[in-house]
Amino acid sequence: MSRGFDAIIIGAGQAGPPLAGRLTAEGMSVALIERHLIGGTCVNTGCMPTKAMVASAYAAHLVRRAGEYGVGIGGDITVDMARVQARAHGITRDAREGNTRWLEGMERLTLIRGHARFTGPSAIEVDGERLTAPRIFLNVGGRALVPDLPGVDRVPFLTNSSILQLTEVPEHLLVVGGSYIGLEFAQMFRRFGARVSVVERSPRIVMREDEDVSEALQSLLEDEGIAIRTGAECIRLQPGREGGVAIAVDCADGPPVMEGSHLLLAVGRVPNTADLGLDAAGVETDARGYVTVDEHLKTSADGVWALGDCNGRGAFTHTAYNDYEIVAANLLDGANRKVGARVSGYALYTDPPLGRVGMSESEARKSGRPLLIAKRPMSRVGRAKEKGETKGFMKLIADAETHRILGAAILGTGGDEAIHGILDAVHAGMDYRTLRWAVPIHPTVSELIPTLIMDLAPA
Template sequence: MRRFDAILIGAGQAGPSLAVRMAERGMKVVLVERKFLGGTCVNSGCMPTKTLVASARAAYVSRRGADLGVKISGEIAIDMQVVRRRAHQITMEARNGLAEWLGNMDGVTTIYGHARFETTDRVCVNGETLTAPRIFINVGARPVIPDLPGLEDIDHLTSTSILTLDVLPRHLAIIGGSYIGLEFAQMYRRFGSEITVVERGARVASREDEDVSDAIQEILAAEGIDVRTNANRISFSRGEDGIRMSLDGADFDVSHVLVATGRRPNTDDLGLDIAGVAVDPRGYIVVDDKLATNVAGIWALGDCNGRGAFTHTSYNDFEIVAANLLDDEDRKVSSRIPGYALYIDPPLGRAGMTEREAASSGRKVLVSRRPMARVGRAKERDETRGFMKVVADADTKEILGAAILGIEGDEAIHGVIDAMSAGTRYTDLQWSVPIHPTVSELIPTLLRGMG
């Protein structure tokens, strides 16, 4: 049995950074990774997918060149092998960089294998028992495969396996109209595939306000993406020329099927029951405001704790735990302003509450909305789709949330996130003087339109 000061299970965005911080304090730590360093972001999430998004946007901009006076002769062709190879290269550079960083850090031992609890302070990896007074779980999540008739009989793709695809689908059916599915829908449409998005709910991106969801669907439809909502009967079978998809009685011949119906935490084979670690009905590890589980000496960080499903929230989990354990601070998950982006083009940047959530909170709510057509940057680039919206408390003047669906919305939203984090009232922020011409310059005007 080998003894350490800390065991970190999983090498996503929280685990490696925490391992290094603890080692810098003179602790002896071991990082256990089942497969690849870097977690979802590096290997099957942000980095490879946004690389693909960049390739798809390059194709889109090239096709629109004539609108801006740039004439490109010949057909805009997509080399999917080059596209895939570039995404893989970005992943490998990040993964190898992590390996080098950890390998050069005194006090950090990296073990590849599957960790399983034996007691509250012991885990077994590759037949060896490791023990430590502190154990941190950072095991991430994986795609959910729904129980749909015939799905198990066809070769279907997930958000992970589609990254290895080096051919262009003739017709890609995407099951699930949420964030992952929508990004792949637009991406492959721009590569040249016919796309059908199938969503069981009444609208795509259902977490958003209805006006945001409607605008997203309009953006996708304008690019020729077929979106089918309220889908009740979905089944699959093998066809003569690919896959036969049946949707509420209508049949479609598609070449590929991508399942993008959500993710589930990788917590079902860790022996959490042996250690007595509580999980919720969906398998997420239950943690308190400082990310501690119900078992003393065990914490859960990242996607597996259900307190955020993003790279930045996972990294912030590391920051919270490190600050509390190593720097004698009092950091809490509830202090962070929730924010994220949907990387269709134009992107959606989101912060805080939706208008619907704010209205249901019992507050007196103020809302202001402006079209992106009012933004000089958007008009200059001829990309005026979308709008900005901000929600505030009428009594306290507190900014409650915002949505920027438009060009550079994923960057412009940070001005709102920073203001919310600092507790700045909208009545103060509305008199800031932003730089022209930018997307952010409309924010003060947006805030002055509260009513």
């Protein structure tokens, strides 16, 4: 049996469904194939459930601090992990079901459940059925990397997906990986009441960031009682006592063995590309399995595009959605949008959050440009003082010759929102002297951006 379509989309993550909406609106017949859950990582195991749990953890943290705000509470603070989980899963379920209803009611769309594999350049097989189309779009996402650590096959472990199923607070959570995912879960579960220890192979946590960001993050996490071990060059896993887990580490400081009740592996992600039969279509991948794409997100095979996490050109929901926008604009609107024109922006959802855009200071220095840099501690931001959340800092990097903003970091309350004023200025190619004369609202974190610009100095 064989069916023909104008387009086939493999994967119903963040880019697939809206692309289906645009293509069908243009009169095309589209098959959207999903082998697991509608909505992809963001809806099911990423942004939505984890940020819902971060909100619960923040509530617990704020209640413990109530006395600082002159608010009295009675009795001990408790966390009902089953209710925390139920709340997060309810938010996820509502989003997934809403997306599913939308797709099921979309005219000219055929929603197919199953595992798609290429059988040729323009042909897909799903559970024995052959589907063909002149345009095929890959939106298959990624999953947690399980590292080949000694002993990993001898111990129970959690990933960013399975940890969402916990209905009890761990006694002692061991986290292997001191980057974005690991740190978010570390702080979250510490605030739920667990002992938490983080083990990171690199010399510092979040190595992608500048040293001052790493140091500030480590300090604020340690202030909450999270133990952090860096420089763990040799990590070995082994069974612990009473069904727990032990980590043997070679670090400059600290005991050689750490024991905990639960283990979270948070050391990166891999694309879901190994079992798609890409060779049959002539779709090339790199050494890590990411689909190779050009600036228009076209693969090495004619008529095949790759969007979202599987193409290695972004690891976020917003970049996946922008991939859809680029492909749709080029295919349907006669545009010439390129992924390389995208301004890099993202956030780390610790508390306080880190908002980032553009180059880091170290990246800017490596470029050899003449730089202007400004930095202001959040303890000098009125809004942060009023909220009683003064940890962190704001930093801005600009080109001294072109007067363009190169990058910024806001590690502080509201940093994930305030960074957008700078992101928009970078995207627009704005001279920072123009942004300096903006009149932001008081009292906000964003109101300090013009002040930060005034503090720019050669560095």
